[in-house]
Amino acid sequence: MTVKKIALTGIKPSGSPHIGNFLGAIKPALELTKDHEARYFIADYHALTTVRDKKLLKEQVYDLAATWLAAGLNPDEVVFYRQSDIPEVFELSWILSCLTAKGLLNRAHSYKDSVDKNIEKAKDPDEGINCGLYYYPILMASDILAFNTDVVPVGQDQKQHLEITRDIAQAFNMAYGEVFTIPNAIIHEDVKTIPGVDGRKMSKSYNNVIPLFASQQELKKAVSQIVTDSKGVDEPKDPDQCKLFSIYSHFATVKDIEKTRAKYMSGGLGYGDLKKELVDLIDNVVSEGRKTYESLINNRERIDWILEEGAEKARMIAGPLLQKVRHAIGMQ
Numbered sequence: 001m002t003v004k005k006i007a008l009t010g011i012k013p014s015g016s017p018h019i020g021n022f023l024g025a026i027k028p029a030l031e032l033t034k035d036h037e038a039r040y041f042i043a044d045y046h047a048l049t050t051v052r053d054k055k056l057l058k059e060q061v062y063d064l065a066a067t068w069l070a071a072g073l074n075p076d077e078v079v080f081y082r083q084s085d086i087p088e089v090f091e092l093s094w095i096l097s098c099l100t101a102k103g104l105l106n107r108a109h110s111y112k113d114s115v116d117k118n119i120e121k122a123k124d125p126d127e128g129i130n131c132g133l134y135y136y137p138i139l140m141a142s143d144i145l146a147f148n149t150d151v152v153p154v155g156q157d158q159k160q161h162l163e164i165t166r167d168i169a170q171a172f173n174m175a176y177g178e179v180f181t182i183p184n185a186i187i188h189e190d191v192k193t194i195p196g197v198d199g200r201k202m203s204k205s206y207n208n209v210i211p212l213f214a215s216q217q218e219l220k221k222a223v224s225q226i227v228t229d230s231k232g233v234d235e236p237k238d239p240d241q242c243k244l245f246s247i248y249s250h251f252a253t254v255k256d257i258e259k260t261r262a263k264y265m266s267g268g269l270g271y272g273d274l275k276k277e278l279v280d281l282i283d284n285v286v287s288e289g290r291k292t293y294e295s296l297i298n299n300r301e302r303i304d305w306i307l308e309e310g311a312e313k314a315r316m317i318a319g320p321l322l323q324k325v326r327h328a329i330g331m332q
């Protein structure tokens, strides 16, 4: 019998899950469950770097859990849990922080971007930046390393976090021997970064998302907001510069994409018509899941129960690994 590789990924409950999360992380993660041992979780302590409303945070945890389950996650096959239920992760994060060069975190994109924005506005470089944001990559490394992870399905924006995780794991193994598996990111070349309705990266933090299991009406509204230029129906358009076309190509068949590309270039297809087609295409993909989502979100006890069971299974994996780490560093 061949030993299955271990896949792990997490999503922050920091807003409504969107089609970028689905295409970049959830769908590839669910595909991996066919031939991997899978550990997928809700990164609620990562969300604490930005979310201050405790009621909202709880709602968003339920929203994300229902989304994973409605997208097809089977909790009998996948260890599915909430990060905050696994104390081993937080103990490991302190240990790892002691082996991480501060300079490595200074270069982390999201911290660096926040500093650069402050400098641009002639503010104090660290204004409004909490230590959690700075420390974020270490907590993420702990999430991954505490579970012997081989592969991490994520979107392009997480590439640097995976590089940092690998650096930290290697530093630990150099100092104490081969304790950690060195994980690899799985980033689908064809997905990379899904644009939001305003053309920037689709993100819960930018208010520019196409929500995944929202009502048909909300879906229509979000798609209608995708920004395009003002070319009329008959004018030729450049598919490679158009965010609407880019989102469309993640849902249409190869044949239809080619047809639409040709119509864009010759003129004769209006943005409004393509938006209508896109709504139907997305609706086709999500309509089954939407029903499951709606029934789950009204059955919170079931979600609680699934996450508690998942946490028990997860601790049975992270517990022994932490024993090994404590032993390696001379704490036991």
Ligand code: ADP
Pocket: 010, 011, 012, 013, 014, 020, 021, 022, 023, 024, 025, 153, 154, 155, 156, 157, 158, 191, 192, 193, 194, 195, 196, 201, 202, 203, 204, 205
């Ligand atoms: P957000 O930026 O919306 O807060 P998260 O940071 O919680 O999303 O990301 C969860 C997962 O979804 C990560 O693997 C991330 O790379 C992926 N992801 C998020 N936004 C996109 C996007 N626009 N395109 C592709 N993948 C994405």
Ligand code: TRP
Pocket: 008, 009, 010, 011, 012, 043, 046, 139, 140, 143, 144, 152, 154, 158, 161
């Ligand atoms: N940082 C990831 C994001 O913003 C979420 C995350 C937290 C994660 N821990 C992780 C992803 C571990 C993969 C593995 O999207």
